[in-house]
Amino acid sequence: MRVKLKGINKVGKRLADGQRVAYYYAWKGGPRLPEKPGSAEFVAACNEAVAQKSQPKSDTIQALLNKYQEPLKWQGLGARTNKDYIGHIRKIEPEFGDFPISALPDRRARAAFLEWRDKMAVKSRMQADYVFATFASILAWALDRGLTDANPCEKPRQALPVRTGGMHLDTG
Structure with missing residues:
Protein backbone atom coordinates (compact mmCIF):
# COMPACT_ATOMS: atom_id res chain seq x y z
CA MET A 1 0.00 0.00 0.00
CA ARG A 2 1.29 3.45 -0.91
CA VAL A 3 0.90 6.33 1.56
CA LYS A 4 1.12 9.96 0.43
CA LEU A 5 2.78 12.02 3.19
CA LYS A 6 2.06 15.75 3.07
CA GLY A 7 4.66 18.41 3.68
CA ILE A 8 7.76 16.31 2.95
CA ASN A 9 10.57 18.57 1.74
CA LYS A 10 13.02 17.04 -0.74
CA VAL A 11 16.37 18.77 -1.14
CA GLY A 12 18.82 17.80 -3.87
CA LYS A 13 22.55 18.08 -3.16
CA ARG A 14 25.67 17.56 -5.24
CA LEU A 15 28.41 15.92 -3.21
CA ALA A 16 32.13 16.77 -3.53
CA ASP A 17 32.69 13.74 -5.77
CA GLY A 18 29.96 14.97 -8.18
CA GLN A 19 27.34 12.45 -7.11
CA ARG A 20 23.76 13.79 -6.66
CA VAL A 21 21.79 12.75 -3.59
CA ALA A 22 18.39 13.67 -2.18
CA TYR A 23 17.71 14.45 1.45
CA TYR A 24 14.21 14.40 2.89
CA TYR A 25 12.88 16.57 5.70
CA ALA A 26 9.58 16.34 7.57
CA TRP A 27 8.81 19.95 6.44
CA LYS A 28 10.82 22.98 5.39
CA GLY A 29 13.19 23.65 8.25
CA GLY A 30 12.09 20.42 9.94
CA PRO A 31 14.14 17.43 11.04
CA ARG A 32 15.89 15.29 8.45
CA LEU A 33 14.26 11.92 7.85
CA PRO A 34 16.28 8.71 7.58
CA GLU A 35 16.10 6.23 4.74
CA LYS A 36 14.15 6.70 1.54
CA PRO A 37 10.45 7.50 1.16
CA GLY A 38 8.27 4.42 1.34
CA SER A 39 10.25 2.54 3.96
CA ALA A 40 8.68 1.78 7.32
CA GLU A 41 11.46 3.69 9.10
CA PHE A 42 10.79 6.78 6.95
CA VAL A 43 7.05 6.79 7.73
CA ALA A 44 7.67 6.20 11.45
CA ALA A 45 10.24 9.03 11.62
CA CYS A 46 7.88 11.36 9.74
CA ASN A 47 4.97 10.56 12.07
CA GLU A 48 7.18 11.07 15.14
CA ALA A 49 8.42 14.45 13.86
CA VAL A 50 4.87 15.66 13.17
CA ALA A 51 3.67 14.47 16.61
CA GLN A 52 6.47 16.37 18.35
CA LYS A 53 5.76 19.49 16.31
CA SER A 54 2.07 19.53 17.20
CA GLN A 55 2.59 19.29 20.97
CA PRO A 56 2.65 22.79 22.48
CA LYS A 57 5.10 23.61 25.20
CA SER A 58 3.49 23.05 28.60
CA ASP A 59 4.69 26.42 29.89
CA THR A 60 2.82 28.59 27.36
Missing part, protein backbone atom coordinates in the same frame (compact mmCIF):
# COMPACT_ATOMS: atom_id res chain seq x y z
CA ILE A 61 -0.67 30.05 27.11
CA GLN A 62 -1.33 27.58 24.28
CA ALA A 63 -1.15 24.75 26.82
CA LEU A 64 -3.76 26.54 28.96
CA LEU A 65 -5.99 27.09 25.93
CA ASN A 66 -5.77 23.40 25.02
CA LYS A 67 -6.49 22.26 28.57
CA TYR A 68 -9.45 24.65 28.79
CA GLN A 69 -10.97 23.09 25.69
CA GLU A 70 -10.99 19.56 27.09
CA PRO A 71 -14.45 17.97 26.87
CA LEU A 72 -15.51 18.32 30.53
CA LYS A 73 -15.47 22.14 30.32
CA TRP A 74 -17.78 22.16 27.29
CA GLN A 75 -20.53 19.92 28.69
CA GLY A 76 -23.76 21.78 29.26
CA LEU A 77 -22.94 24.69 26.95
CA GLY A 78 -25.05 25.34 23.89
CA ALA A 79 -23.75 24.75 20.39
CA ARG A 80 -23.69 28.49 19.65
CA THR A 81 -21.74 29.23 22.84
CA ASN A 82 -19.20 26.52 22.00
CA LYS A 83 -18.79 27.93 18.50
CA ASP A 84 -18.32 31.47 19.83
CA TYR A 85 -15.75 30.40 22.44
CA ILE A 86 -13.79 28.44 19.87
CA GLY A 87 -13.80 31.46 17.54
CA HIS A 88 -12.52 33.68 20.35
CA ILE A 89 -9.83 31.16 21.25
CA ARG A 90 -8.73 31.05 17.59
CA LYS A 91 -8.13 34.80 17.80
CA ILE A 92 -6.09 34.45 21.02
CA GLU A 93 -3.86 31.59 19.82
CA PRO A 94 -1.86 33.36 17.09
CA GLU A 95 -1.26 36.41 19.27
CA PHE A 96 -0.43 34.81 22.62
CA GLY A 97 -0.15 31.04 22.12
CA ASP A 98 3.61 31.12 22.69
CA PHE A 99 3.40 33.63 25.57
CA PRO A 100 5.09 32.10 28.65
CA ILE A 101 2.84 31.42 31.64
CA SER A 102 5.65 32.58 33.92
CA ALA A 103 5.36 36.10 32.43
CA LEU A 104 1.67 36.53 33.37
CA PRO A 105 2.37 38.17 36.78
CA ASP A 106 4.47 40.88 35.08
CA ARG A 107 2.54 44.19 34.86
CA ARG A 108 3.63 44.59 31.25
CA ALA A 109 1.59 41.48 30.33
CA ARG A 110 -1.65 43.31 31.12
CA ALA A 111 -0.54 46.25 28.99
CA ALA A 112 0.25 43.92 26.07
CA PHE A 113 -3.13 42.18 26.34
CA LEU A 114 -5.05 45.46 26.56
CA GLU A 115 -3.12 46.89 23.60
CA TRP A 116 -4.13 43.83 21.56
CA ARG A 117 -7.75 44.25 22.64
CA ASP A 118 -7.68 47.92 21.67
CA LYS A 119 -6.36 47.03 18.20
CA MET A 120 -9.30 44.65 17.76
CA ALA A 121 -11.65 47.39 18.99
CA VAL A 122 -10.85 49.53 15.95
CA LYS A 123 -12.90 47.06 13.92
CA SER A 124 -15.53 46.24 16.58
CA ARG A 125 -15.51 47.32 20.24
CA MET A 126 -18.11 44.79 21.26
CA GLN A 127 -16.33 41.87 19.57
CA ALA A 128 -13.01 42.95 21.09
CA ASP A 129 -14.61 42.99 24.54
CA TYR A 130 -16.14 39.53 23.98
CA VAL A 131 -12.81 38.03 22.91
CA PHE A 132 -11.03 39.69 25.81
CA ALA A 133 -13.70 38.47 28.27
CA THR A 134 -13.18 34.93 26.98
CA PHE A 135 -9.42 35.32 27.49
CA ALA A 136 -10.01 36.64 31.02
CA SER A 137 -12.35 33.71 31.73
CA ILE A 138 -9.75 31.19 30.56
CA LEU A 139 -7.03 32.78 32.71
CA ALA A 140 -9.41 32.88 35.72
CA TRP A 141 -10.13 29.18 35.17
CA ALA A 142 -6.36 28.48 35.04
CA LEU A 143 -5.75 30.58 38.18
CA ASP A 144 -8.46 28.69 40.10
CA ARG A 145 -6.78 25.40 39.22
CA GLY A 146 -3.26 26.55 40.12
CA LEU A 147 -2.04 26.45 36.53
CA THR A 148 -0.91 30.09 36.69
CA ASP A 149 -0.11 32.63 39.40
CA ALA A 150 -1.93 35.60 37.89
CA ASN A 151 -4.76 36.73 35.65
CA PRO A 152 -3.67 40.01 34.05
CA CYS A 153 -6.97 40.20 32.15
CA GLU A 154 -9.24 40.38 35.20
CA LYS A 155 -11.62 43.32 35.65
CA PRO A 156 -10.85 45.20 32.44
CA ARG A 157 -12.69 48.34 31.53
CA GLN A 158 -14.49 48.31 28.23
CA ALA A 159 -12.55 49.17 25.10
CA LEU A 160 -12.44 52.91 24.52
CA PRO A 161 -14.51 54.39 21.70
CA VAL A 162 -12.58 54.97 18.51
CA ARG A 163 -12.01 58.63 17.67
CA THR A 164 -11.48 59.71 14.10
CA GLY A 165 -10.80 63.30 13.14
CA GLY A 166 -12.98 65.63 15.20
CA MET A 167 -15.89 63.21 15.37
CA HIS A 168 -16.63 60.89 18.24
CA LEU A 169 -17.81 57.49 17.07
CA ASP A 170 -19.48 55.53 19.83
CA THR A 171 -21.40 52.51 18.61
CA GLY A 172 -21.82 50.78 21.92
Whole structure:
Protein backbone atom coordinates (compact mmCIF):
# COMPACT_ATOMS: atom_id res chain seq x y z
CA MET A 1 0.00 0.00 0.00
CA ARG A 2 1.29 3.45 -0.91
CA VAL A 3 0.90 6.33 1.56
CA LYS A 4 1.12 9.96 0.43
CA LEU A 5 2.78 12.02 3.19
CA LYS A 6 2.06 15.75 3.07
CA GLY A 7 4.66 18.41 3.68
CA ILE A 8 7.76 16.31 2.95
CA ASN A 9 10.57 18.57 1.74
CA LYS A 10 13.02 17.04 -0.74
CA VAL A 11 16.37 18.77 -1.14
CA GLY A 12 18.82 17.80 -3.87
CA LYS A 13 22.55 18.08 -3.16
CA ARG A 14 25.67 17.56 -5.24
CA LEU A 15 28.41 15.92 -3.21
CA ALA A 16 32.13 16.77 -3.53
CA ASP A 17 32.69 13.74 -5.77
CA GLY A 18 29.96 14.97 -8.18
CA GLN A 19 27.34 12.45 -7.11
CA ARG A 20 23.76 13.79 -6.66
CA VAL A 21 21.79 12.75 -3.59
CA ALA A 22 18.39 13.67 -2.18
CA TYR A 23 17.71 14.45 1.45
CA TYR A 24 14.21 14.40 2.89
CA TYR A 25 12.88 16.57 5.70
CA ALA A 26 9.58 16.34 7.57
CA TRP A 27 8.81 19.95 6.44
CA LYS A 28 10.82 22.98 5.39
CA GLY A 29 13.19 23.65 8.25
CA GLY A 30 12.09 20.42 9.94
CA PRO A 31 14.14 17.43 11.04
CA ARG A 32 15.89 15.29 8.45
CA LEU A 33 14.26 11.92 7.85
CA PRO A 34 16.28 8.71 7.58
CA GLU A 35 16.10 6.23 4.74
CA LYS A 36 14.15 6.70 1.54
CA PRO A 37 10.45 7.50 1.16
CA GLY A 38 8.27 4.42 1.34
CA SER A 39 10.25 2.54 3.96
CA ALA A 40 8.68 1.78 7.32
CA GLU A 41 11.46 3.69 9.10
CA PHE A 42 10.79 6.78 6.95
CA VAL A 43 7.05 6.79 7.73
CA ALA A 44 7.67 6.20 11.45
CA ALA A 45 10.24 9.03 11.62
CA CYS A 46 7.88 11.36 9.74
CA ASN A 47 4.97 10.56 12.07
CA GLU A 48 7.18 11.07 15.14
CA ALA A 49 8.42 14.45 13.86
CA VAL A 50 4.87 15.66 13.17
CA ALA A 51 3.67 14.47 16.61
CA GLN A 52 6.47 16.37 18.35
CA LYS A 53 5.76 19.49 16.31
CA SER A 54 2.07 19.53 17.20
CA GLN A 55 2.59 19.29 20.97
CA PRO A 56 2.65 22.79 22.48
CA LYS A 57 5.10 23.61 25.20
CA SER A 58 3.49 23.05 28.60
CA ASP A 59 4.69 26.42 29.89
CA THR A 60 2.82 28.59 27.36
CA ILE A 61 -0.67 30.05 27.11
CA GLN A 62 -1.33 27.58 24.28
CA ALA A 63 -1.15 24.75 26.82
CA LEU A 64 -3.76 26.54 28.96
CA LEU A 65 -5.99 27.09 25.93
CA ASN A 66 -5.77 23.40 25.02
CA LYS A 67 -6.49 22.26 28.57
CA TYR A 68 -9.45 24.65 28.79
CA GLN A 69 -10.97 23.09 25.69
CA GLU A 70 -10.99 19.56 27.09
CA PRO A 71 -14.45 17.97 26.87
CA LEU A 72 -15.51 18.32 30.53
CA LYS A 73 -15.47 22.14 30.32
CA TRP A 74 -17.78 22.16 27.29
CA GLN A 75 -20.53 19.92 28.69
CA GLY A 76 -23.76 21.78 29.26
CA LEU A 77 -22.94 24.69 26.95
CA GLY A 78 -25.05 25.34 23.89
CA ALA A 79 -23.75 24.75 20.39
CA ARG A 80 -23.69 28.49 19.65
CA THR A 81 -21.74 29.23 22.84
CA ASN A 82 -19.20 26.52 22.00
CA LYS A 83 -18.79 27.93 18.50
CA ASP A 84 -18.32 31.47 19.83
CA TYR A 85 -15.75 30.40 22.44
CA ILE A 86 -13.79 28.44 19.87
CA GLY A 87 -13.80 31.46 17.54
CA HIS A 88 -12.52 33.68 20.35
CA ILE A 89 -9.83 31.16 21.25
CA ARG A 90 -8.73 31.05 17.59
CA LYS A 91 -8.13 34.80 17.80
CA ILE A 92 -6.09 34.45 21.02
CA GLU A 93 -3.86 31.59 19.82
CA PRO A 94 -1.86 33.36 17.09
CA GLU A 95 -1.26 36.41 19.27
CA PHE A 96 -0.43 34.81 22.62
CA GLY A 97 -0.15 31.04 22.12
CA ASP A 98 3.61 31.12 22.69
CA PHE A 99 3.40 33.63 25.57
CA PRO A 100 5.09 32.10 28.65
CA ILE A 101 2.84 31.42 31.64
CA SER A 102 5.65 32.58 33.92
CA ALA A 103 5.36 36.10 32.43
CA LEU A 104 1.67 36.53 33.37
CA PRO A 105 2.37 38.17 36.78
CA ASP A 106 4.47 40.88 35.08
CA ARG A 107 2.54 44.19 34.86
CA ARG A 108 3.63 44.59 31.25
CA ALA A 109 1.59 41.48 30.33
CA ARG A 110 -1.65 43.31 31.12
CA ALA A 111 -0.54 46.25 28.99
CA ALA A 112 0.25 43.92 26.07
CA PHE A 113 -3.13 42.18 26.34
CA LEU A 114 -5.05 45.46 26.56
CA GLU A 115 -3.12 46.89 23.60
CA TRP A 116 -4.13 43.83 21.56
CA ARG A 117 -7.75 44.25 22.64
CA ASP A 118 -7.68 47.92 21.67
CA LYS A 119 -6.36 47.03 18.20
CA MET A 120 -9.30 44.65 17.76
CA ALA A 121 -11.65 47.39 18.99
CA VAL A 122 -10.85 49.53 15.95
CA LYS A 123 -12.90 47.06 13.92
CA SER A 124 -15.53 46.24 16.58
CA ARG A 125 -15.51 47.32 20.24
CA MET A 126 -18.11 44.79 21.26
CA GLN A 127 -16.33 41.87 19.57
CA ALA A 128 -13.01 42.95 21.09
CA ASP A 129 -14.61 42.99 24.54
CA TYR A 130 -16.14 39.53 23.98
CA VAL A 131 -12.81 38.03 22.91
CA PHE A 132 -11.03 39.69 25.81
CA ALA A 133 -13.70 38.47 28.27
CA THR A 134 -13.18 34.93 26.98
CA PHE A 135 -9.42 35.32 27.49
CA ALA A 136 -10.01 36.64 31.02
CA SER A 137 -12.35 33.71 31.73
CA ILE A 138 -9.75 31.19 30.56
CA LEU A 139 -7.03 32.78 32.71
CA ALA A 140 -9.41 32.88 35.72
CA TRP A 141 -10.13 29.18 35.17
CA ALA A 142 -6.36 28.48 35.04
CA LEU A 143 -5.75 30.58 38.18
CA ASP A 144 -8.46 28.69 40.10
CA ARG A 145 -6.78 25.40 39.22
CA GLY A 146 -3.26 26.55 40.12
CA LEU A 147 -2.04 26.45 36.53
CA THR A 148 -0.91 30.09 36.69
CA ASP A 149 -0.11 32.63 39.40
CA ALA A 150 -1.93 35.60 37.89
CA ASN A 151 -4.76 36.73 35.65
CA PRO A 152 -3.67 40.01 34.05
CA CYS A 153 -6.97 40.20 32.15
CA GLU A 154 -9.24 40.38 35.20
CA LYS A 155 -11.62 43.32 35.65
CA PRO A 156 -10.85 45.20 32.44
CA ARG A 157 -12.69 48.34 31.53
CA GLN A 158 -14.49 48.31 28.23
CA ALA A 159 -12.55 49.17 25.10
CA LEU A 160 -12.44 52.91 24.52
CA PRO A 161 -14.51 54.39 21.70
CA VAL A 162 -12.58 54.97 18.51
CA ARG A 163 -12.01 58.63 17.67
CA THR A 164 -11.48 59.71 14.10
CA GLY A 165 -10.80 63.30 13.14
CA GLY A 166 -12.98 65.63 15.20
CA MET A 167 -15.89 63.21 15.37
CA HIS A 168 -16.63 60.89 18.24
CA LEU A 169 -17.81 57.49 17.07
CA ASP A 170 -19.48 55.53 19.83
CA THR A 171 -21.40 52.51 18.61
CA GLY A 172 -21.82 50.78 21.92
